[in-house]
Amino acid sequence: MQIAQDVVVAIHYTLTDDKGEVLDSSSGADPLAYIHGSGGIISGLEEALLGKVAGDKLKVAIPAEKAYGAHEPGLIQQVPKRAFQGAGEIKAGMRFTAQTEHGPRQVVVTRVAGDMVTIDGNHPLAGQDLNFDVEIIEVRAATAEELEHGHVHGAGGHHH
Ligand code: ZN
Numbered sequence: 001m002q003i004a005q006d007v008v009v010a011i012h013y014t015l016t017d018d019k020g021e022v023l024d025s026s027s028g029a030d031p032l033a034y035i036h037g038s039g040g041i042i043s044g045l046e047e048a049l050l051g052k053v054a055g056d057k058l059k060v061a062i063p064a065e066k067a068y069g070a071h072e073p074g075l076i077q078q079v080p081k082r083a084f085q086g087a088g089e090i091k092a093g094m095r096f097t098a099q100t101e102h103g104p105r106q107v108v109v110t111r112v113a114g115d116m117v118t119i120d121g122n123h124p125l126a127g128q129d130l131n132f133d134v135e136i137i138e139v140r141a142a143t144a145e146e147l148e149h150g151h152v153h154g155a156g157g158h159h160h
Contacts, residue, residue: 071127
């Protein structure tokens, strides 16, 4: 069976940056399972996997714009410390979900100076070209329930 819209795909992957440093890997865990075409993985990787079959191995270089997007300076903001009331002491590296005009967004504190806190709403991998080493473990039809839920059930997916 070939990878196509709405099929369930399970892959093992290793993600490296342009310097060859490993950023993430499914090694030692369940393969990553997703429904093809549902937006579950980055678009550049979906494009590369289309038409492939179980057992295929591939290396894919994905430019930032087809990965997690450009790093947007506009997503870096200065907010007063009092906006974090109840969160305890604010330190660089802390993560929060901030309410923004575009809905809830994950932000990380990058700097605390006096009463001002700098937060960055960019994805940690924004602006980075990524390299994936992928092995396709399984390709199968999605169940009606999986398509309805928009995610994979079982190994590498949701258990409920
Ligand atoms: Zn479900």
